[in-house]
Amino acid sequence: xxxxxxxxxxxxxxxxxxxxxxxxxxxxxxxxxxxxxxxxxxxxxxxxxxxxxxxxxxxxxxxxxxxxxxxxxxxxxxxxxxxxxxxxxxxxxxxxxxxxxxxxxxxxxxxxxxxxxxxxxxxxxxxxxxxxxxxxxxxxxxxxxxxxxxxxxxxxxxxxxxxxxxxxxxxxxxxxxxxxxxxxxxxxxxxxxxxxxxxxxxxxxxxxxxxxxxxxxxxxxxxxxxxxxxxxxxxxxxxxxxxxxxxxxxxxxxxxxxxxxxxxxxxxxxxxxxxxxxxxxxxxxxxxxxxxxxxxxxxxxxxxxxxxxxxxxxxxxxxxxxxxxxxxxxxxxxxxxxxxxxxxxxxxxxxxxxxxxxxxxxxxxxxxxxxxxxxxxxxxxxxxxxxxxxxxxxxxxxxxxxxxxxxxxxxxxxxxxxxxxxxxxxxxxxxxxxxxxxxxxxxxxxxxxxxxxxxxxxxxxxxxxxxxxxxxxxxxxxxxxxx
Amino acid sequence: xxxxxxxxxxxxxxxxxxxxxxxxxxxxxxxxxxxxxxxxxxxxxxxxxxxxxxxxxxxxxxxxxxxxxxxxxxxxxxxxxxxxxxxxxxxxxxxxxxxxxxxxxxxxxxxxxxxxxxxxxxxxxxxxxxxxxxxxxxxxxxxxxxxxxxxxxxxxxxxxxxxxxxxxxxxxxxxxxxxxxxxxxxxxxxxxxxxxxxxxxxxxxxxxxxxxxxxxxxxxxxxxxxxxxxxxxxxxxxxxxxxxxxxxxxxxxxxxxxxxxxxxxxxxxxxxxxxxxxxxxxxxxxxxxxxxxxxxxxxxxxxxxxxxxxxxxxxxxxxxxxxxxxxxxxxxxxxxxxxxxxxxxxxxxxxxxxxxxxxxxxxxxxxxxxxxxxxxxxxxxxxxxxxxxxxxxxxxxxxxxxxxxxxxxxxxxxxxxxxxxxxxxxxxxxxxxxxxxxxxxxxxxxxxxxxxxxxxxxxxxxxxxxxxxxxxxxxxxxxxxxxxxxxxxxx
Numbered sequence: 001x002x003x004x005x006x007x008x009x010x011x012x013x014x015x016x017x018x019x020x021x022x023x024x025x026x027x028x029x030x031x032x033x034x035x036x037x038x039x040x041x042x043x044x045x046x047x048x049x050x051x052x053x054x055x056x057x058x059x060x061x062x063x064x065x066x067x068x069x070x071x072x073x074x075x076x077x078x079x080x081x082x083x084x085x086x087x088x089x090x091x092x093x094x095x096x097x098x099x100x101x102x103x104x105x106x107x108x109x110x111x112x113x114x115x116x117x118x119x120x121x122x123x124x125x126x127x128x129x130x131x132x133x134x135x136x137x138x139x140x141x142x143x144x145x146x147x148x149x150x151x152x153x154x155x156x157x158x159x160x161x162x163x164x165x166x167x168x169x170x171x172x173x174x175x176x177x178x179x180x181x182x183x184x185x186x187x188x189x190x191x192x193x194x195x196x197x198x199x200x201x202x203x204x205x206x207x208x209x210x211x212x213x214x215x216x217x218x219x220x221x222x223x224x225x226x227x228x229x230x231x232x233x234x235x236x237x238x239x240x241x242x243x244x245x246x247x248x249x250x251x252x253x254x255x256x257x258x259x260x261x262x263x264x265x266x267x268x269x270x271x272x273x274x275x276x277x278x279x280x281x282x283x284x285x286x287x288x289x290x291x292x293x294x295x296x297x298x299x300x301x302x303x304x305x306x307x308x309x310x311x312x313x314x315x316x317x318x319x320x321x322x323x324x325x326x327x328x329x330x331x332x333x334x335x336x337x338x339x340x341x342x343x344x345x346x347x348x349x350x351x352x353x354x355x356x357x358x359x360x361x362x363x364x365x366x367x368x369x370x371x372x373x374x375x376x377x378x379x380x381x382x383x384x385x386x387x388x389x390x391x392x393x394x395x396x397x398x399x400x401x402x403x404x405x406x407x408x409x410x411x412x413x414x415x416x417x418x419x420x421x422x423x424x425x426x427x428x429x430x431x432x433x434x435x436x437x438x439x440x441x442x443x444x445x446x447x448x449x450x451x452x453x454x455x456x457x458x459x460x461x462x463x464x465x466x467x468x469x470x471x472x473x474x475x476x477x478x479x480x481x482x483x
Numbered sequence: 484x485x486x487x488x489x490x491x492x493x494x495x496x497x498x499x500x501x502x503x504x505x506x507x508x509x510x511x512x513x514x515x516x517x518x519x520x521x522x523x524x525x526x527x528x529x530x531x532x533x534x535x536x537x538x539x540x541x542x543x544x545x546x547x548x549x550x551x552x553x554x555x556x557x558x559x560x561x562x563x564x565x566x567x568x569x570x571x572x573x574x575x576x577x578x579x580x581x582x583x584x585x586x587x588x589x590x591x592x593x594x595x596x597x598x599x600x601x602x603x604x605x606x607x608x609x610x611x612x613x614x615x616x617x618x619x620x621x622x623x624x625x626x627x628x629x630x631x632x633x634x635x636x637x638x639x640x641x642x643x644x645x646x647x648x649x650x651x652x653x654x655x656x657x658x659x660x661x662x663x664x665x666x667x668x669x670x671x672x673x674x675x676x677x678x679x680x681x682x683x684x685x686x687x688x689x690x691x692x693x694x695x696x697x698x699x700x701x702x703x704x705x706x707x708x709x710x711x712x713x714x715x716x717x718x719x720x721x722x723x724x725x726x727x728x729x730x731x732x733x734x735x736x737x738x739x740x741x742x743x744x745x746x747x748x749x750x751x752x753x754x755x756x757x758x759x760x761x762x763x764x765x766x767x768x769x770x771x772x773x774x775x776x777x778x779x780x781x782x783x784x785x786x787x788x789x790x791x792x793x794x795x796x797x798x799x800x801x802x803x804x805x806x807x808x809x810x811x812x813x814x815x816x817x818x819x820x821x822x823x824x825x826x827x828x829x830x831x832x833x834x835x836x837x838x839x840x841x842x843x844x845x846x847x848x849x850x851x852x853x854x855x856x857x858x859x860x861x862x863x864x865x866x867x868x869x870x871x872x873x874x875x876x877x878x879x880x881x882x883x884x885x886x887x888x889x890x891x892x893x894x895x896x897x898x899x900x901x902x903x904x905x906x907x908x909x910x911x912x913x914x915x916x917x918x919x920x921x922x923x924x925x926x927x928x929x930x931x932x933x934x935x936x937x938x939x940x941x942x943x944x945x946x947x948x949x950x951x952x953x954x955x956x957x958x959x960x961x962x963x964x965x966x967x968x969x970x971x972x973x974x
Contacts, residue, residue, distance in 0.1 A: 018863075021862075055929055057929035057930065057931065057933075057934050058927075058929050060929075060934055061925065061929055061934060061937055065937060065938060065941050065942070066941065068941075068942060069941045069942055072942060087880075087882035087883055088882040089882075090880070090882075092876075092879070092880075093880055098880060098882070098883065100883065100884065101861060101869075103865055105888070106865075106889075182889065190687060193687060194684050194685060194687055195684075197680070197683070197684035197687065198681055198684040198685075200680070200684075201677050201678075201680035201681040201683075201684055202677060202681075204673060204676060204677055204680065204692070204694070204889065204890055204892075204893070206893040206894075209687070211687070223916060224916045227916045227919050228916060230919065230922075230926075231922070234922075234925065234926055270926075271926055271927040271928075272927060279927075279928075280928070281927035281928050281929050282927070367916070369915075369916065371913075374913060378584065378909075378911060382586055382589075382907065382909070383909065384909070384910070385909060385910035385911070385912070386584075386909060386910070386911045386912070387911075387912045387914070388911075388912070388913040388914060389913070389914040389915055389916050390912075390914045393575070393912070393914075394910055394912040396575065396941060397570075397573065397575070397576055397581060397910075397912060399570035399571040399572075399573075399581070400570060400581065400583065400910035400912065401583065401908060401910055402910065405588070405907045405909070406589075406665065406687065407687055409687075410687070410689040411689075412908075424865060424888040425884055425895070426861075426865070426866065426867070426868060426869060426888070427867070427868035427869070427877055427880075427883035427884055427885065428861060428868070428869045428870075428871075429868070429869070429870045429871070429873075429876070429877040429880060429883065430857060430871040430872070431870070431871060431872040431873045431876075432852075432872055433706060433707045433710045433711060433850070433852065433872050436710050436713065439713075439714070439717075442544070442717065443713075443717055443753070443754055444541075444754040444755060444762070444764035444765070445754070445762070445763075445764055446538055446540035446541050446544060446764050447540070
């Protein structure tokens with residue numbers, strides 16, 4: 001038996017003991033996870049520094065703070081989320097107990113990504129634990145320092161049979177995907193997303209796929225360009241552009257292109273100084289392969305800011321490209337790097353068309369003071385999410401479901417949505433063995449009278465007892481019919 | 484281009500015109516669908532009679548009545564379902580507009596089944612139309628007459644470009660599955676379910692799979708066995724057992740087995756007369772292949788009731804098997820026929836173990852007067868749905884999500900769940916370009932002081948209800964007023 005098989009089997013056995021079901025247990029594990037994040041801040045920050053050259057404060061801001069918030073929320077709300085959820089009754093169920101009971105699925109697989117190795121690997125884990133599952137955690141091997149620290153330290157805080165960390169590369173992941181899970185949660189690229197879903201199909205395992213795409217950013221010429229560009233600059237160059245919801249490219253009218261460039265230049269200097277390479281809060285590309293990939297994307301386009309690079313450090317300066325065309329290399333794939341192309345369009349009509357000709361992105365950004373324009377973009381495009389007048393921050397609103405649509409993914413999480421995603425919401429209808437005479441209308445022989453009675457009853461089915469605000473009594477030869 | 488490719492391309496083009504989006508259009512289409520069931524009852528019943536030998540009233544009861552209810556509900560509630568859904572705000576979004584917007588997915592594929600051909604093919608369609616999608620409808624070829632009627636009638640009532648019916652067998656379905664959809668809704672068996680999901684994976688198309696399994700039925704020896712068996716018999720032999728949520732097999736203590744057999748026998752007689760073969764309300768097996776499949780299952784078990792059959796008519800009498808063993812043929816796959824095996828077990832503990840050793844079923848039935856027994860059963864097993872003290876009827880409660888888990892499926896529908904399942908629930912956060920000062924805590928350089936503010940906003944940050952927001956705004960207003968007074972008014 002392979003290492004992966006053993007781990008999954010052990011997790012299944014541990015789940016079957018039933019120990020993850022009591023809420024106290026889940027809260028205990030979540031509190032331990034919280035302690036892990038606060039006690040091991042330094043280990044985590046060191047690992048992320050080595051993987052992505054992120055500063056310690058940057059790691060806290062963009063990796064662990066959100067995680068702490070999610071853990072706290074789950075601890076606070078678990079009793080509410082896990083409780084039976086009563087549903088609307090109708091005349092036929094008026095004396096019954098009718099509710100939806102959230103239940104654990106069983107053993108889930110969480111495949112993390114390398115760009116925010118802690119956030120995107122452990123945030124789903126919060127939901128998995130809260131929902132009462134066992135979870136195999138597979139951190140990305142592309143961020144090897146974080147993966148190693150996770151493998152060494154997590155078992156010191158969480159139950160290592162229920163929540164094992166399995167490290168490894170492609171072959172280990174493939175071996176994992178051959179095992180049977182009750183849910184697979186994957187964060188990464190669309191290409192691999194397809195393979196994950198195909199593997200899951202062999203076992204009829206439901207999946208959540210948090211993928212990516214090119215998130216467009218439309219800037220209305222009438223908006224406050226200084227503020228807009230400041231927010232876009234921040235959203236783009238955080239983590240060196242290696243953010244699934246980074247604004248991938250800008251669409252704006254040619255009349256404002258130069259001003260946009262200047263405002264971005266100003267913000268880059270403000271955030272990262274004149275020499276981002278030596279600046280602590282500016283990151284690096286994860287590895288040479290991605291460095292080369294991102295550098296190649298710039299070919300054929302005009303660099304108007306930045307462009308400097310250093311392969312030995314995987315450093316690419318914050319870069320802006322102007323007058324980019326739809327056919328250029330940089331527009332053929334998700335950039336996932338610190339390169340910001342500007343494509344000029346004649347107005348919002350053309351921008352909407354441009355967006356709709358492409359795959360549905362994870363997020364659409366629109367910067368405009370005009371509510372009507374914002375509403376048009378919402379109504380005429382589709383994307384995982386839409387954020388107006390800022391970047392990235394919808395990620396922190398735990399009441400909003402975070403996920404994609406089409407090529408950008410399926411399923412969603414954060415806050416209660418994580419809990420639901422990792423639960424089975426089981427319908428429960430508890431009747432009594434009384435009042436059998438009411439059932440006579442459904443039993444054969446199916447006479448026309450019985451049909452009429454049942455028709456009335458079923459029509460009332462779709463009225464709920466709260467919405468049925470009149471009762472009329474009709475007297476027919478066969479008896480009384482209420483509706 | 485193949486016929487399937489053309490139908491899908493046309494549906495996509497029609498969707499892209501935007502005409503399926505306005506609520507008026509959706510309601511109009513739903514009302515047309517309603518008219519179809521009122522005006523074409525005879526054609527529908529005739530086709531079902533030829534496919535499954537169901538009586539006209541039986542068809543209404545089990546196929547179209549539920550549909551009419553769902554259409555009525557969708558028309559009534561559409562505005563509410565489709566409206567933006569505000570979400571809880573917090574300190575950071577206090578002055579923003581934050582909501583979830585339901586949107587159409589695009590073009591969905593609905594693959595129907597043959598056992599309740601109208602119900603399981605059209606119910607998803609109601610959700611698809613209500614959610615603003617286009618939908619390609621592929622009825623099962625196994626119920627040939629109904630597929631034909633659907634193909635002829637649907638285009639006379641609803642938009643034939645947006646909602647085309649594509650008939651055909653395996654190759655046509657495979658050709659359809661090669662096309663790209665925005666959602667695939669499949670009702671059928673687990674084996675084909677896997678193939679559907681695999682095909683969908685190539686396009687990253689989300690799926691809803693309404694599958695099956697062996698739905699166990701536990702009868703507590705302390706319950707009113709007469710009523711329990713009546714309900715079980717009804718649940719089992721409706722549509723000749725060809726119901727995804729039929730009670731597949733009974734688990735009970737040996738001491739009540741005889742009584743159960745007698746009561747089921749009595750109910751069979753009440754419902755279907757001494758001669759079910761000639762009773763108009765007793766159906767037939769869909770075809771000879773399934774007939775043989777089901778008959779083969781009786782080979783190694785003891786027949787206690789029924790067992791008579793007639794291959795030329797695909798008739799199998801309502802049958803009960805006794806003292807069935809777990810290794811018996813009838814326990815190796817979903818029966819989907821009028822055979823009711825009884826497996827004697829030692830009690831609730833053994834029943835729970837037995838259920839948990841097997842795949843998670845679509846439904847779980849437990850007959851008992853004891854709330855404790857029900858609670859244990861729910862807590863210690865898993866299934867799509869649970870119904871205590873009756874069979875099938877949870878299907879008609881539209882406020883309950885209907886779907887499976889594990890091998891019995893993924894996703895759910897009925898009522899608002901259909902609408903949600905076939906929508907994209909898009910997160911929307913509308914901020915303003917003001918108050919940029921608040922954002923400085925997130926910009927580099929990342930200092931401990933800024934981080935402290937961020938910690939405050941993200942961690943010590945209650946989700947505020949209306950009162951909380953009002954209180955906070957009042958405080959801000961008072962503070963602002965004081966500041967203004969001090970700063971601007973003469974001393």
